[in-house]
Amino acid sequence: MKSIFKSRFSSELWLLFGVSVASHAVILPFSHGAEQEIGFNRDIRPILADRCFHCHGPDEADRKADLRLDQLDDQGHTAEMLGGGDAETSELIERITSSDPDVVMPPPDSHKEPLTPEEVDRFRLWVDQGAEYESFWAFTPIQKPEVPALDAEGDTWALNAIDHFVARRHVREGVEPSPAADRRTLIRRLALDLTGLPPSPDELETFLADESNDAYEKIVDYYLKSSRYGEHMARYWLDLVRFADTNGIHHDHYRDLTPYRTWVIRSFNRNLPYDEFVRDQVAGDLLPEASDDQLTASGFNRLHMIIDRGTMLPEESLARNVIDRVTAVGTAFMGLTVGCAVCHDHKYDPITAKEFYQLYAFFNNLDATPETGGRSGTDFQRGLQPPYIELPSAEQRQQRAEIEMQLASANGEHEALKKWFAANPEKTSGETEATDTSTKDGAEQSETPSKQDVSAERESKTAKLEQLSTQIKSLTDRRNRLLLEIPAAMVMKERSERRPSHVMIRGAYDQLGEEVQRGTPAFLPPLEMANPGEATRLDFAQWLVSPEHPLTARVTVNRYWQQLFGVGLVKTSEDLGAQGEWPSHPDLLDYLASAFVDSGWDVKSLMKLMVMSQTYRQRSEASPEQYAKDPENRLLARGSRYRLDAEVIRDQMLAVSGLLKEDIGGKSVKPPQPEGLWQSVALPSSFPNRFVADEGDNILRRSVYTFWKRGLPPPQMTILNAPAREECVARRERTNTPLQALLLMNEEQALDSAKTLAVEICLNESPDSIADLYERITGRLPDESERQMLLSALSDFESYYESNPNLAAELVRSAGGEGIEDERLAAWTMLVNAVFNLDIAKTRS
């Protein structure tokens, strides 16, 4: 029998069927060798973590009976309890097998599942074999494993090191890999995976015609060089760092962080080494002579939700911001749920509350108000909150300089005139000449002009003053309008005097415990300081990306693997801690992680290594039994098949219909959405409170540029599982719902894309049109039976619209396509709509 202990990914199933049924239905992320050797990390720790750590784990405060099971304690209690060497006399075994509710562990009132007989057997074996602990795998240093040797057959199949690790598991599991996918599938898979867009007809044709041996590698390199690559890679990153366009709390006002997004896109395209990519985000502002790019990158620290001034107490807001920042660093860079230690020592990972606040101390020194404030002024309209840097174009810089110069001169004149008026107050009728003689300024006194001259001068000066005021106002307006156009990036900046940090008792901002110094958790490598004294945020950033850090590289390669294969080698890509899942291919993960570090954290090389593997190139067609046996493709015995993300689905429709505009970077845009959505949730005084769709090219840009209101993100995205961007998301789920079906059937831009493509087809209609359409959207050619089905649908649509001409006219209104009969255009539109809705169109296979 296969290994049968509880794996986290089957949680829903567990809920339904309970332990015993699930045990032979679930595909595990790993399996045992026949030798039944028990490994603590793989076999025992997950059970302990799930059932026991809550009371017998790292958290000292909640520890019961002074017993910890996450590691051996110094007093020998743990060892005594385990009785390593003989399960028959082990108290642990007695406790987990007892039928006495007062004795059995976990206790019934803990609501933890009792151990299954198989799990108990595993504990018995472990105890018999000596009950040896291992350090937790993800916290141990990464060592490059040997690439496994394969037999002749495996050797023939394997193309690179990845395949060796994968094939070894195939052999152990007794499964066969699938043959390579055909070229059409491969290029669509590659294009979607590396650029988020389907291959263009030209790219497809070129690749199909290329008979050279390295045709595949050429197309891989081509897509890695495409600037679409950076946009696609950025999208995943933006989920991870919760990038959005509003502050997310209370008023949910506009907040502009788009220069950060542009920087992320450019960094992926330039293939900025990942260690620098991380360092610049965490502490770019602290680098000597930091560039605009590095400062912009430090805006990572400003991406959290932030309340606007008025209701919350600023000290609470401050604490929330910093906690959010630290939690994000934990999830995004280390795959650790450090946020669990806000209130108490972590229940599962060796992070104490004190250590959390030592991390907190690195991030609580932002030189900014903890709340956004002010409802007027250009900062408010620009969605900015100091500190920020301006990033004008050369032209904007010049325009601004000119305006500022004119403004300075006008202000100067204005000031001078005002001084003159102050010195020459207008005499009211009762005043006497004597006042004038009392003027202190002798020079002026000696030349006292006649009464008439004074009034003439006064008049002209008054007129000048007015003119200047008007000019200043108009120049100020012009400057402010220009300012609204000038990009500016919110950045991180240290206060000159460091804010002290304390442990917050139970996470309460107003219940401070001991003061703490900056530091990193003890179970991770020591922090090195560039200068003696106090550690800086830059030291922390360097520590994160030091080659010795056991988590950073593992977490990162795992996420990129997830991006290409649908599921990470560790499925819980947001959590590589004790509650995370054991990797399906631990050695492969470590191999990739060390190769990644050795390459100088070269992301494009890593992506290339993965897509060049034979593992990646397998076909995804399989028997229903194979799908049923390994639904998530953890064994990698076929090509992965999963639904495309929301953005890719929308971008694909715009791309294949030729509507997509391909500018890079810039501010967020608002493609149309159904009316009234913002109003139904927004505060009347929130800015902006009404959704006004953009027009023209702006609505045809890639979805990575879509304006993201946290209070109500674009429904075209969220219906297809895009997150609200309120918190860090390392992996999206993929559901399949009727609301998604409605979206793809009826949404405005989906329909516009269908119409546009239909017009193009009708203008060039030929016997091949059906095949062209099918190929454009799915990358495949229809076989004869598919062609017949589509033809028959087309003719049904056409004859129905012929008998309902008004309906046809309504459908194709404003579609363009001069001279095309409404009925024909309507029929083709519906056929395109049908193909867009195919499962294979919204799926990457």
Added chain:
Amino acid sequence: MKGETVVPSALDQLLTRRQLLQASRMGLGATALGTLLPQNAKAQTKPAKAKHVIFLFMAGAPSQLDLFDYKPDLDKQFKQPLPESITKGQRVTAMTRGKEQFVVPTMFKFNQAGENGIWVSELLPHLAKQADRLCMIKSFNTNAINHDPAKTFMCTGSELPGKASMGAWLSYGLGAINRDLPDFIVLNSAFWTGGTRNVQGLYSRLWGSGFLPSKHQGVKFQTNGDPVLFLSNPNGVDSTVRRRMLDITGDLNRKHLEEIGDAEIATTIAQQEMAFRMQSSVPELTDLSGETQEAMDLYGPEVHKNGSFARNCLLARRMVERGVRFIQLFHRGWDHHSILPKQLRGQAYDVDQASAALIQDLAARGLLDETLIVFAGEFGRTVYGQGKLARDDYGRDHHPRCFSGWLAGGGIQGGMSYGVTDDFSYNVVDQPVAIRDLHATLLHQLGVNHEQLSFPFQGLDQKLTGVEPARVIDEILS
């Protein structure tokens, strides 16, 4: 149409295709699996008293002092400083910090209603007539003092975003009753009479699924346009065309299912068919032309306005009839920091007759017993005033330590009042009801043990009631 059949419909709602596949490998047919489901669902551990919940969320926090929590002695304390023995250095909002706190009594009269003489403000005359069906809770209390975290706390059990909302938990734990409608529907009032000054925002996380699969999130019905986003066919596509389109799509999908072997394609086919059915079932649900004049009148004149709270109450009743599990109404405009008397009057007008009608209507149709109605905001309001501090013109700040609301139907006792606050409606002195206790009670009435409805995420078995101990309020169960 009245959804009584829990079983077959739950299949595509509750089970992922992976589970279906595994189930079929175990030799369980779909029917067998279906019948297996409710018993085996870990969530449902005891017989349910109720099947549906209608949660009337008063976003912005109504004043308990002016509506429910009668404190006649305060009349003599007008403009007296609030004793420190009462406030005990409690956290206050940024609006109150550093300011003196002066008592302002309510200007409204209270009357005793129903057989047990429950005190109700004169602003709620219709609701007063339902007093024998109401369980008035005076001792709700919460941790948060600001709207956003407090609303998130009430709706998801946590102040921080990312957790699953009440309706999502029920959808996850119990599954759908009617497969042609969403099992969790949200209706926001499009307008309110209390003006636009005292309004707070809403966020989709309040009905989100958090860490649960997103199919469990609430479906927000729109006031204008399609009630369900993208429901209607575009102009130029009628149901014949749509049917033909789904036929060709379905035929090709079926062919691909055979070739590729991935059962996800079967799910796509099923969901497209359900979408098609929703194109009829949702308009049928929202079409009020079949309602009698008498039924409409019960809800008051506002029922004729699209997007009114009254209209949404009527829709909620229709949803219960059709088997929707959890319906949440959001009515905004309660954040009365100033000119409370005037604006509260308007808000009370919005909700009084409509919510009373909802109780009556469900009772008349025999549905009140199986439908739990909850009426509550995110916190209460302070006894000390803000704004003008006149007898008839004042405002009140946020107050988390105690607030009032009511429950009706769904196996809850009527004609009772639960929980006691001090003379200033400042602290709970007896029978406290924390948010998690309300959640636990709500789940309990639907047959769910709050300790056992959990989902593993980020290393914890997440629960609606969180990590602190929660208590089912047994004393109010009938």
